[in-house]
Amino acid sequence: MAKDMLNAVKDRLWQWLSSDPGFILNHCERILFMNEYREIERQSSALEKMQLLLKIIIEKGDDSCQSFVDILRIHQAHYWQLQQFFKPNTQGSSSPTVVADGGSVVTAREMENIRAKSINMKIETVSGAGGSQCGNSTGQNPQADYIATGGSVICADKICNTSTDGDFNLSVTVKASTQVCPGLVDETLPSSQEPAVKMIRQHKEKLVDCLRSDCSFILQRAQVKELVTDRQYQNLKDISQSEQTVIDLIDRLMSNGQKSCTLFIEVLKEPEVLRTYPQLKDISWC
Structure with a gap:
Protein backbone atom coordinates (compact mmCIF):
# COMPACT_ATOMS: atom_id res chain seq x y z
CA MET A 1 0.00 0.00 0.00
CA ALA A 2 1.19 3.51 -0.79
CA LYS A 3 0.54 4.64 2.79
CA ASP A 4 2.82 1.91 4.17
CA MET A 5 5.50 2.81 1.66
CA LEU A 6 5.47 6.49 2.63
CA ASN A 7 5.56 5.63 6.33
CA ALA A 8 8.57 3.41 5.73
CA VAL A 9 10.62 6.02 3.86
CA LYS A 10 9.28 9.32 5.20
CA ASP A 11 12.49 10.14 7.11
CA ARG A 12 14.46 10.05 3.87
CA LEU A 13 11.75 11.82 1.87
CA TRP A 14 11.86 14.75 4.32
CA GLN A 15 15.53 15.24 3.53
CA TRP A 16 15.34 14.71 -0.22
CA LEU A 17 12.28 16.88 -0.89
CA SER A 18 13.51 19.71 1.35
CA SER A 19 16.12 20.52 -1.32
CA ASP A 20 13.28 22.22 -3.24
CA PRO A 21 10.08 22.32 -1.15
CA GLY A 22 8.30 24.81 -3.39
CA PHE A 23 8.49 22.51 -6.40
CA ILE A 24 6.80 19.53 -4.76
CA LEU A 25 4.24 21.74 -2.99
CA ASN A 26 3.14 23.24 -6.29
CA HIS A 27 2.52 19.75 -7.66
CA CYS A 28 0.47 18.70 -4.62
CA GLU A 29 -2.30 21.24 -5.03
CA ARG A 30 -4.85 18.61 -6.02
CA ILE A 31 -4.14 16.70 -2.81
CA LEU A 32 -4.06 19.60 -0.35
CA PHE A 33 -6.76 21.98 0.81
CA MET A 34 -5.82 25.66 0.74
CA ASN A 35 -5.63 25.89 4.55
CA GLU A 36 -3.28 22.89 4.59
CA TYR A 37 -1.13 24.49 1.91
CA ARG A 38 -0.90 27.73 3.90
CA GLU A 39 -0.03 25.88 7.10
CA ILE A 40 2.83 24.10 5.33
CA GLU A 41 4.14 27.35 3.86
CA ARG A 42 4.12 28.97 7.30
CA GLN A 43 6.73 26.50 8.58
CA SER A 44 10.07 28.16 9.20
CA SER A 45 12.35 25.69 7.42
CA ALA A 46 12.24 23.51 4.32
CA LEU A 47 12.61 20.37 6.43
CA GLU A 48 9.66 21.31 8.65
CA LYS A 49 7.56 21.99 5.56
CA MET A 50 8.24 18.53 4.18
CA GLN A 51 7.63 16.87 7.55
CA LEU A 52 4.20 18.49 7.75
CA LEU A 53 3.45 17.72 4.09
CA LEU A 54 4.13 14.01 4.59
CA LYS A 55 2.15 13.97 7.84
CA ILE A 56 -0.91 15.53 6.18
CA ILE A 57 -0.80 13.26 3.14
CA ILE A 58 -0.34 10.08 5.18
CA GLU A 59 -3.24 11.02 7.45
CA LYS A 60 -5.48 11.48 4.39
CA GLY A 61 -5.24 7.77 3.61
CA ASP A 62 -4.09 5.45 0.86
CA ASP A 63 -5.73 7.24 -2.10
CA SER A 64 -3.93 10.49 -1.33
CA CYS A 65 -0.73 8.60 -0.62
CA GLN A 66 -0.96 6.86 -4.00
CA SER A 67 -1.51 10.21 -5.73
CA PHE A 68 1.57 11.56 -3.95
CA VAL A 69 3.64 8.53 -4.96
CA ASP A 70 2.53 9.07 -8.57
CA ILE A 71 3.69 12.69 -8.35
CA LEU A 72 7.07 11.56 -7.00
CA ARG A 73 7.38 9.02 -9.80
CA ILE A 74 6.66 11.62 -12.49
CA HIS A 75 9.13 14.13 -11.04
CA GLN A 76 11.83 11.78 -9.79
CA ALA A 77 14.39 13.45 -12.07
CA HIS A 78 14.00 16.67 -10.04
CA TYR A 79 14.95 14.80 -6.83
CA TRP A 80 17.46 12.29 -8.13
CA GLN A 81 17.55 10.28 -4.89
CA LEU A 82 13.98 9.13 -5.64
CA GLN A 83 15.36 7.00 -8.46
CA GLN A 84 16.37 4.48 -5.81
CA PHE A 85 12.65 3.74 -5.33
CA PHE A 86 11.54 3.91 -8.94
CA LYS A 87 14.45 2.24 -10.71
CA PRO A 88 13.62 -0.68 -13.04
CA ASN A 89 13.99 -4.19 -11.74
CA THR A 90 17.57 -5.29 -12.26
CA GLN A 91 17.13 -8.89 -11.13
CA GLY A 92 19.34 -11.11 -13.21
CA SER A 93 21.64 -8.28 -14.25
CA SER A 94 25.28 -9.39 -14.25
CA SER A 95 26.55 -6.27 -12.50
CA PRO A 96 24.57 -3.43 -10.89
CA THR A 97 25.41 0.16 -11.77
CA SER A 177 37.57 14.85 7.52
CA THR A 178 38.56 18.46 8.09
CA GLN A 179 39.19 18.92 4.37
CA VAL A 180 36.90 21.38 2.57
CA CYS A 181 36.29 20.78 -1.11
CA PRO A 182 37.09 23.87 -3.21
CA GLY A 183 33.97 25.82 -4.09
CA LEU A 184 31.74 23.82 -1.79
CA VAL A 185 31.21 26.47 0.88
CA ASP A 186 28.43 28.97 0.20
CA GLU A 187 27.89 27.81 -3.40
CA THR A 188 24.41 26.60 -2.65
CA LEU A 189 22.45 28.88 -0.38
CA PRO A 190 19.26 27.88 1.40
CA SER A 191 16.28 29.35 -0.43
CA SER A 192 15.68 31.75 2.47
CA GLN A 193 19.21 33.20 1.98
CA GLU A 194 19.09 33.69 -1.78
CA PRO A 195 19.43 37.38 -2.78
CA ALA A 196 16.02 37.92 -4.39
CA VAL A 197 14.25 36.02 -1.61
CA LYS A 198 16.02 38.13 1.01
CA MET A 199 15.03 41.35 -0.76
CA ILE A 200 11.38 40.32 -0.94
CA ARG A 201 11.43 39.37 2.74
CA GLN A 202 13.17 42.62 3.67
CA HIS A 203 10.49 44.71 1.92
CA LYS A 204 7.53 42.42 2.61
CA GLU A 205 5.73 44.83 4.94
CA LYS A 206 6.03 47.72 2.46
CA LEU A 207 4.92 45.48 -0.40
CA VAL A 208 1.83 44.40 1.49
CA ASP A 209 0.95 48.04 2.25
CA CYS A 210 1.37 48.98 -1.41
CA LEU A 211 -0.22 46.03 -3.18
CA ARG A 212 -3.26 45.54 -0.97
CA SER A 213 -4.83 48.68 -2.47
CA ASP A 214 -5.53 46.68 -5.64
CA CYS A 215 -4.65 43.05 -5.03
CA SER A 216 -6.50 41.80 -8.13
CA PHE A 217 -4.14 43.69 -10.46
CA ILE A 218 -0.93 42.25 -9.03
CA LEU A 219 -2.53 38.81 -8.99
CA GLN A 220 -3.30 39.13 -12.69
CA ARG A 221 0.28 40.19 -13.44
CA ALA A 222 1.59 37.22 -11.45
CA GLN A 223 -0.65 34.87 -13.42
CA VAL A 224 0.37 36.38 -16.78
CA LYS A 225 4.04 35.92 -15.87
CA GLU A 226 3.27 32.31 -14.78
CA LEU A 227 4.43 32.99 -11.24
CA VAL A 228 1.28 31.23 -10.04
CA THR A 229 -0.78 28.48 -11.61
CA ASP A 230 -4.41 28.99 -12.61
CA ARG A 231 -5.53 27.09 -9.53
CA GLN A 232 -3.28 29.11 -7.24
CA TYR A 233 -4.59 32.30 -8.84
CA GLN A 234 -8.18 31.27 -8.19
CA ASN A 235 -7.46 30.27 -4.59
CA LEU A 236 -5.74 33.58 -3.90
CA LYS A 237 -8.51 35.49 -5.64
CA ASP A 238 -11.12 33.82 -3.43
CA ILE A 239 -9.57 35.16 -0.23
CA SER A 240 -11.90 37.83 1.12
CA GLN A 241 -9.28 40.13 2.66
CA SER A 242 -6.99 41.90 0.18
CA GLU A 243 -4.15 42.14 2.69
CA GLN A 244 -4.18 38.38 3.29
CA THR A 245 -4.25 37.79 -0.47
CA VAL A 246 -1.04 39.77 -0.90
CA ILE A 247 0.60 38.12 2.11
CA ASP A 248 -0.19 34.64 0.78
CA LEU A 249 1.04 35.58 -2.70
CA ILE A 250 4.36 36.88 -1.37
CA ASP A 251 4.81 33.87 0.94
CA ARG A 252 4.18 31.51 -1.96
CA LEU A 253 6.71 33.25 -4.18
CA MET A 254 9.35 33.23 -1.42
CA SER A 255 8.80 29.51 -0.85
CA ASN A 256 9.34 28.94 -4.57
CA GLY A 257 12.83 30.39 -4.28
CA GLN A 258 15.21 32.65 -6.16
CA LYS A 259 13.79 32.38 -9.68
CA SER A 260 10.21 33.26 -8.71
CA CYS A 261 11.31 36.18 -6.52
CA THR A 262 13.59 37.55 -9.25
CA LEU A 263 10.75 37.47 -11.78
CA PHE A 264 8.39 39.08 -9.26
CA ILE A 265 10.83 41.95 -8.68
CA GLU A 266 10.93 42.50 -12.44
CA VAL A 267 7.13 42.63 -12.46
CA LEU A 268 7.18 45.25 -9.70
CA LYS A 269 9.45 47.44 -11.87
CA GLU A 270 7.09 47.42 -14.87
CA PRO A 271 5.79 50.91 -15.78
CA GLU A 272 2.15 49.84 -15.61
CA VAL A 273 2.67 48.34 -12.16
CA LEU A 274 4.47 51.45 -10.92
CA ARG A 275 1.59 53.60 -12.16
CA THR A 276 -0.88 51.42 -10.27
CA TYR A 277 1.24 51.34 -7.10
CA PRO A 278 3.29 54.61 -7.07
CA GLN A 279 4.60 53.82 -3.55
CA LEU A 280 6.75 51.05 -5.08
CA LYS A 281 9.13 53.74 -6.37
CA ASP A 282 10.20 54.31 -2.76
CA ILE A 283 11.54 50.73 -2.51
CA SER A 284 15.19 50.21 -3.42
CA TRP A 285 15.99 46.81 -4.96
CA CYS A 286 19.77 47.27 -4.78
Missing part, protein backbone atom coordinates in the same frame (compact mmCIF):
# COMPACT_ATOMS: atom_id res chain seq x y z
CA VAL A 98 26.77 2.36 -8.98
CA VAL A 99 27.48 6.04 -8.35
CA ALA A 100 29.57 7.30 -5.43
CA ASP A 101 30.83 10.83 -4.80
CA GLY A 102 34.11 11.71 -3.11
CA GLY A 103 34.43 9.88 0.21
CA SER A 104 31.44 7.58 -0.42
CA VAL A 105 31.65 3.85 -1.06
CA VAL A 106 29.46 1.29 -2.81
CA THR A 107 30.40 -2.38 -2.64
CA ALA A 108 28.67 -5.04 -4.72
CA ARG A 109 30.93 -8.04 -4.26
CA GLU A 110 29.86 -11.64 -4.74
CA MET A 111 31.29 -14.53 -2.68
CA GLU A 112 30.14 -18.10 -3.21
CA ASN A 113 31.37 -21.52 -2.13
CA ILE A 114 34.37 -20.19 -0.20
CA ARG A 115 36.05 -21.75 2.83
CA ALA A 116 38.85 -19.84 4.53
CA LYS A 117 40.66 -19.45 7.83
CA SER A 118 39.52 -15.82 8.01
CA ILE A 119 37.89 -13.28 5.74
CA ASN A 120 38.45 -9.53 5.95
CA MET A 121 36.00 -7.32 4.03
CA LYS A 122 36.51 -4.24 6.19
CA ILE A 123 35.59 -0.88 4.64
CA GLU A 124 37.24 2.38 5.65
CA THR A 125 36.47 5.80 4.17
CA VAL A 126 36.73 9.46 5.08
CA SER A 127 33.58 11.56 4.86
CA GLY A 128 34.05 14.83 3.02
CA ALA A 129 37.33 13.73 1.50
CA GLY A 130 38.17 15.16 -1.91
CA GLY A 131 37.39 13.06 -4.95
CA SER A 132 36.53 13.22 -8.61
CA GLN A 133 33.05 14.53 -7.81
CA CYS A 134 33.98 16.77 -4.89
CA GLY A 135 32.22 20.13 -5.04
CA ASN A 136 28.78 21.46 -5.89
CA SER A 137 26.90 18.87 -7.93
CA THR A 138 23.81 21.01 -8.51
CA GLY A 139 22.05 19.98 -11.73
CA GLN A 140 23.67 16.55 -11.88
CA ASN A 141 21.12 13.74 -11.62
CA PRO A 142 22.98 10.42 -11.50
CA GLN A 143 21.03 7.29 -12.38
CA ALA A 144 22.22 3.99 -10.96
CA ASP A 145 21.10 0.96 -8.97
CA TYR A 146 23.05 2.17 -5.93
CA ILE A 147 23.84 5.84 -5.23
CA ALA A 148 26.07 6.87 -2.30
CA THR A 149 26.66 10.53 -1.48
CA GLY A 150 28.01 12.68 1.34
CA GLY A 151 30.49 10.16 2.76
CA SER A 152 27.89 7.38 2.95
CA VAL A 153 28.46 3.65 2.48
CA ILE A 154 26.23 1.14 0.68
CA CYS A 155 27.03 -2.56 1.05
CA ALA A 156 25.27 -4.67 -1.58
CA ASP A 157 27.49 -7.72 -1.23
CA LYS A 158 26.14 -11.22 -1.90
CA ILE A 159 27.66 -13.98 0.21
CA CYS A 160 26.52 -17.58 -0.32
CA ASN A 161 27.80 -20.92 1.02
CA THR A 162 30.84 -19.30 2.61
CA SER A 163 32.44 -20.40 5.87
CA THR A 164 35.48 -19.46 7.94
CA ASP A 165 37.33 -21.03 10.86
CA GLY A 166 38.29 -17.64 12.28
CA ASP A 167 37.23 -14.02 11.92
CA PHE A 168 34.76 -12.76 9.34
CA ASN A 169 35.26 -8.98 9.32
CA LEU A 170 32.43 -6.99 7.71
CA SER A 171 33.01 -3.78 9.66
CA VAL A 172 32.51 -0.30 8.21
CA THR A 173 34.41 2.76 9.45
CA VAL A 174 33.64 6.31 8.32
CA LYS A 175 36.06 8.91 9.66
CA ALA A 176 35.35 12.64 9.66
Whole structure:
Protein backbone atom coordinates (compact mmCIF):
# COMPACT_ATOMS: atom_id res chain seq x y z
CA MET A 1 0.00 0.00 0.00
CA ALA A 2 1.19 3.51 -0.79
CA LYS A 3 0.54 4.64 2.79
CA ASP A 4 2.82 1.91 4.17
CA MET A 5 5.50 2.81 1.66
CA LEU A 6 5.47 6.49 2.63
CA ASN A 7 5.56 5.63 6.33
CA ALA A 8 8.57 3.41 5.73
CA VAL A 9 10.62 6.02 3.86
CA LYS A 10 9.28 9.32 5.20
CA ASP A 11 12.49 10.14 7.11
CA ARG A 12 14.46 10.05 3.87
CA LEU A 13 11.75 11.82 1.87
CA TRP A 14 11.86 14.75 4.32
CA GLN A 15 15.53 15.24 3.53
CA TRP A 16 15.34 14.71 -0.22
CA LEU A 17 12.28 16.88 -0.89
CA SER A 18 13.51 19.71 1.35
CA SER A 19 16.12 20.52 -1.32
CA ASP A 20 13.28 22.22 -3.24
CA PRO A 21 10.08 22.32 -1.15
CA GLY A 22 8.30 24.81 -3.39
CA PHE A 23 8.49 22.51 -6.40
CA ILE A 24 6.80 19.53 -4.76
CA LEU A 25 4.24 21.74 -2.99
CA ASN A 26 3.14 23.24 -6.29
CA HIS A 27 2.52 19.75 -7.66
CA CYS A 28 0.47 18.70 -4.62
CA GLU A 29 -2.30 21.24 -5.03
CA ARG A 30 -4.85 18.61 -6.02
CA ILE A 31 -4.14 16.70 -2.81
CA LEU A 32 -4.06 19.60 -0.35
CA PHE A 33 -6.76 21.98 0.81
CA MET A 34 -5.82 25.66 0.74
CA ASN A 35 -5.63 25.89 4.55
CA GLU A 36 -3.28 22.89 4.59
CA TYR A 37 -1.13 24.49 1.91
CA ARG A 38 -0.90 27.73 3.90
CA GLU A 39 -0.03 25.88 7.10
CA ILE A 40 2.83 24.10 5.33
CA GLU A 41 4.14 27.35 3.86
CA ARG A 42 4.12 28.97 7.30
CA GLN A 43 6.73 26.50 8.58
CA SER A 44 10.07 28.16 9.20
CA SER A 45 12.35 25.69 7.42
CA ALA A 46 12.24 23.51 4.32
CA LEU A 47 12.61 20.37 6.43
CA GLU A 48 9.66 21.31 8.65
CA LYS A 49 7.56 21.99 5.56
CA MET A 50 8.24 18.53 4.18
CA GLN A 51 7.63 16.87 7.55
CA LEU A 52 4.20 18.49 7.75
CA LEU A 53 3.45 17.72 4.09
CA LEU A 54 4.13 14.01 4.59
CA LYS A 55 2.15 13.97 7.84
CA ILE A 56 -0.91 15.53 6.18
CA ILE A 57 -0.80 13.26 3.14
CA ILE A 58 -0.34 10.08 5.18
CA GLU A 59 -3.24 11.02 7.45
CA LYS A 60 -5.48 11.48 4.39
CA GLY A 61 -5.24 7.77 3.61
CA ASP A 62 -4.09 5.45 0.86
CA ASP A 63 -5.73 7.24 -2.10
CA SER A 64 -3.93 10.49 -1.33
CA CYS A 65 -0.73 8.60 -0.62
CA GLN A 66 -0.96 6.86 -4.00
CA SER A 67 -1.51 10.21 -5.73
CA PHE A 68 1.57 11.56 -3.95
CA VAL A 69 3.64 8.53 -4.96
CA ASP A 70 2.53 9.07 -8.57
CA ILE A 71 3.69 12.69 -8.35
CA LEU A 72 7.07 11.56 -7.00
CA ARG A 73 7.38 9.02 -9.80
CA ILE A 74 6.66 11.62 -12.49
CA HIS A 75 9.13 14.13 -11.04
CA GLN A 76 11.83 11.78 -9.79
CA ALA A 77 14.39 13.45 -12.07
CA HIS A 78 14.00 16.67 -10.04
CA TYR A 79 14.95 14.80 -6.83
CA TRP A 80 17.46 12.29 -8.13
CA GLN A 81 17.55 10.28 -4.89
CA LEU A 82 13.98 9.13 -5.64
CA GLN A 83 15.36 7.00 -8.46
CA GLN A 84 16.37 4.48 -5.81
CA PHE A 85 12.65 3.74 -5.33
CA PHE A 86 11.54 3.91 -8.94
CA LYS A 87 14.45 2.24 -10.71
CA PRO A 88 13.62 -0.68 -13.04
CA ASN A 89 13.99 -4.19 -11.74
CA THR A 90 17.57 -5.29 -12.26
CA GLN A 91 17.13 -8.89 -11.13
CA GLY A 92 19.34 -11.11 -13.21
CA SER A 93 21.64 -8.28 -14.25
CA SER A 94 25.28 -9.39 -14.25
CA SER A 95 26.55 -6.27 -12.50
CA PRO A 96 24.57 -3.43 -10.89
CA THR A 97 25.41 0.16 -11.77
CA VAL A 98 26.77 2.36 -8.98
CA VAL A 99 27.48 6.04 -8.35
CA ALA A 100 29.57 7.30 -5.43
CA ASP A 101 30.83 10.83 -4.80
CA GLY A 102 34.11 11.71 -3.11
CA GLY A 103 34.43 9.88 0.21
CA SER A 104 31.44 7.58 -0.42
CA VAL A 105 31.65 3.85 -1.06
CA VAL A 106 29.46 1.29 -2.81
CA THR A 107 30.40 -2.38 -2.64
CA ALA A 108 28.67 -5.04 -4.72
CA ARG A 109 30.93 -8.04 -4.26
CA GLU A 110 29.86 -11.64 -4.74
CA MET A 111 31.29 -14.53 -2.68
CA GLU A 112 30.14 -18.10 -3.21
CA ASN A 113 31.37 -21.52 -2.13
CA ILE A 114 34.37 -20.19 -0.20
CA ARG A 115 36.05 -21.75 2.83
CA ALA A 116 38.85 -19.84 4.53
CA LYS A 117 40.66 -19.45 7.83
CA SER A 118 39.52 -15.82 8.01
CA ILE A 119 37.89 -13.28 5.74
CA ASN A 120 38.45 -9.53 5.95
CA MET A 121 36.00 -7.32 4.03
CA LYS A 122 36.51 -4.24 6.19
CA ILE A 123 35.59 -0.88 4.64
CA GLU A 124 37.24 2.38 5.65
CA THR A 125 36.47 5.80 4.17
CA VAL A 126 36.73 9.46 5.08
CA SER A 127 33.58 11.56 4.86
CA GLY A 128 34.05 14.83 3.02
CA ALA A 129 37.33 13.73 1.50
CA GLY A 130 38.17 15.16 -1.91
CA GLY A 131 37.39 13.06 -4.95
CA SER A 132 36.53 13.22 -8.61
CA GLN A 133 33.05 14.53 -7.81
CA CYS A 134 33.98 16.77 -4.89
CA GLY A 135 32.22 20.13 -5.04
CA ASN A 136 28.78 21.46 -5.89
CA SER A 137 26.90 18.87 -7.93
CA THR A 138 23.81 21.01 -8.51
CA GLY A 139 22.05 19.98 -11.73
CA GLN A 140 23.67 16.55 -11.88
CA ASN A 141 21.12 13.74 -11.62
CA PRO A 142 22.98 10.42 -11.50
CA GLN A 143 21.03 7.29 -12.38
CA ALA A 144 22.22 3.99 -10.96
CA ASP A 145 21.10 0.96 -8.97
CA TYR A 146 23.05 2.17 -5.93
CA ILE A 147 23.84 5.84 -5.23
CA ALA A 148 26.07 6.87 -2.30
CA THR A 149 26.66 10.53 -1.48
CA GLY A 150 28.01 12.68 1.34
CA GLY A 151 30.49 10.16 2.76
CA SER A 152 27.89 7.38 2.95
CA VAL A 153 28.46 3.65 2.48
CA ILE A 154 26.23 1.14 0.68
CA CYS A 155 27.03 -2.56 1.05
CA ALA A 156 25.27 -4.67 -1.58
CA ASP A 157 27.49 -7.72 -1.23
CA LYS A 158 26.14 -11.22 -1.90
CA ILE A 159 27.66 -13.98 0.21
CA CYS A 160 26.52 -17.58 -0.32
CA ASN A 161 27.80 -20.92 1.02
CA THR A 162 30.84 -19.30 2.61
CA SER A 163 32.44 -20.40 5.87
CA THR A 164 35.48 -19.46 7.94
CA ASP A 165 37.33 -21.03 10.86
CA GLY A 166 38.29 -17.64 12.28
CA ASP A 167 37.23 -14.02 11.92
CA PHE A 168 34.76 -12.76 9.34
CA ASN A 169 35.26 -8.98 9.32
CA LEU A 170 32.43 -6.99 7.71
CA SER A 171 33.01 -3.78 9.66
CA VAL A 172 32.51 -0.30 8.21
CA THR A 173 34.41 2.76 9.45
CA VAL A 174 33.64 6.31 8.32
CA LYS A 175 36.06 8.91 9.66
CA ALA A 176 35.35 12.64 9.66
CA SER A 177 37.57 14.85 7.52
CA THR A 178 38.56 18.46 8.09
CA GLN A 179 39.19 18.92 4.37
CA VAL A 180 36.90 21.38 2.57
CA CYS A 181 36.29 20.78 -1.11
CA PRO A 182 37.09 23.87 -3.21
CA GLY A 183 33.97 25.82 -4.09
CA LEU A 184 31.74 23.82 -1.79
CA VAL A 185 31.21 26.47 0.88
CA ASP A 186 28.43 28.97 0.20
CA GLU A 187 27.89 27.81 -3.40
CA THR A 188 24.41 26.60 -2.65
CA LEU A 189 22.45 28.88 -0.38
CA PRO A 190 19.26 27.88 1.40
CA SER A 191 16.28 29.35 -0.43
CA SER A 192 15.68 31.75 2.47
CA GLN A 193 19.21 33.20 1.98
CA GLU A 194 19.09 33.69 -1.78
CA PRO A 195 19.43 37.38 -2.78
CA ALA A 196 16.02 37.92 -4.39
CA VAL A 197 14.25 36.02 -1.61
CA LYS A 198 16.02 38.13 1.01
CA MET A 199 15.03 41.35 -0.76
CA ILE A 200 11.38 40.32 -0.94
CA ARG A 201 11.43 39.37 2.74
CA GLN A 202 13.17 42.62 3.67
CA HIS A 203 10.49 44.71 1.92
CA LYS A 204 7.53 42.42 2.61
CA GLU A 205 5.73 44.83 4.94
CA LYS A 206 6.03 47.72 2.46
CA LEU A 207 4.92 45.48 -0.40
CA VAL A 208 1.83 44.40 1.49
CA ASP A 209 0.95 48.04 2.25
CA CYS A 210 1.37 48.98 -1.41
CA LEU A 211 -0.22 46.03 -3.18
CA ARG A 212 -3.26 45.54 -0.97
CA SER A 213 -4.83 48.68 -2.47
CA ASP A 214 -5.53 46.68 -5.64
CA CYS A 215 -4.65 43.05 -5.03
CA SER A 216 -6.50 41.80 -8.13
CA PHE A 217 -4.14 43.69 -10.46
CA ILE A 218 -0.93 42.25 -9.03
CA LEU A 219 -2.53 38.81 -8.99
CA GLN A 220 -3.30 39.13 -12.69
CA ARG A 221 0.28 40.19 -13.44
CA ALA A 222 1.59 37.22 -11.45
CA GLN A 223 -0.65 34.87 -13.42
CA VAL A 224 0.37 36.38 -16.78
CA LYS A 225 4.04 35.92 -15.87
CA GLU A 226 3.27 32.31 -14.78
CA LEU A 227 4.43 32.99 -11.24
CA VAL A 228 1.28 31.23 -10.04
CA THR A 229 -0.78 28.48 -11.61
CA ASP A 230 -4.41 28.99 -12.61
CA ARG A 231 -5.53 27.09 -9.53
CA GLN A 232 -3.28 29.11 -7.24
CA TYR A 233 -4.59 32.30 -8.84
CA GLN A 234 -8.18 31.27 -8.19
CA ASN A 235 -7.46 30.27 -4.59
CA LEU A 236 -5.74 33.58 -3.90
CA LYS A 237 -8.51 35.49 -5.64
CA ASP A 238 -11.12 33.82 -3.43
CA ILE A 239 -9.57 35.16 -0.23
CA SER A 240 -11.90 37.83 1.12
CA GLN A 241 -9.28 40.13 2.66
CA SER A 242 -6.99 41.90 0.18
CA GLU A 243 -4.15 42.14 2.69
CA GLN A 244 -4.18 38.38 3.29
CA THR A 245 -4.25 37.79 -0.47
CA VAL A 246 -1.04 39.77 -0.90
CA ILE A 247 0.60 38.12 2.11
CA ASP A 248 -0.19 34.64 0.78
CA LEU A 249 1.04 35.58 -2.70
CA ILE A 250 4.36 36.88 -1.37
CA ASP A 251 4.81 33.87 0.94
CA ARG A 252 4.18 31.51 -1.96
CA LEU A 253 6.71 33.25 -4.18
CA MET A 254 9.35 33.23 -1.42
CA SER A 255 8.80 29.51 -0.85
CA ASN A 256 9.34 28.94 -4.57
CA GLY A 257 12.83 30.39 -4.28
CA GLN A 258 15.21 32.65 -6.16
CA LYS A 259 13.79 32.38 -9.68
CA SER A 260 10.21 33.26 -8.71
CA CYS A 261 11.31 36.18 -6.52
CA THR A 262 13.59 37.55 -9.25
CA LEU A 263 10.75 37.47 -11.78
CA PHE A 264 8.39 39.08 -9.26
CA ILE A 265 10.83 41.95 -8.68
CA GLU A 266 10.93 42.50 -12.44
CA VAL A 267 7.13 42.63 -12.46
CA LEU A 268 7.18 45.25 -9.70
CA LYS A 269 9.45 47.44 -11.87
CA GLU A 270 7.09 47.42 -14.87
CA PRO A 271 5.79 50.91 -15.78
CA GLU A 272 2.15 49.84 -15.61
CA VAL A 273 2.67 48.34 -12.16
CA LEU A 274 4.47 51.45 -10.92
CA ARG A 275 1.59 53.60 -12.16
CA THR A 276 -0.88 51.42 -10.27
CA TYR A 277 1.24 51.34 -7.10
CA PRO A 278 3.29 54.61 -7.07
CA GLN A 279 4.60 53.82 -3.55
CA LEU A 280 6.75 51.05 -5.08
CA LYS A 281 9.13 53.74 -6.37
CA ASP A 282 10.20 54.31 -2.76
CA ILE A 283 11.54 50.73 -2.51
CA SER A 284 15.19 50.21 -3.42
CA TRP A 285 15.99 46.81 -4.96
CA CYS A 286 19.77 47.27 -4.78
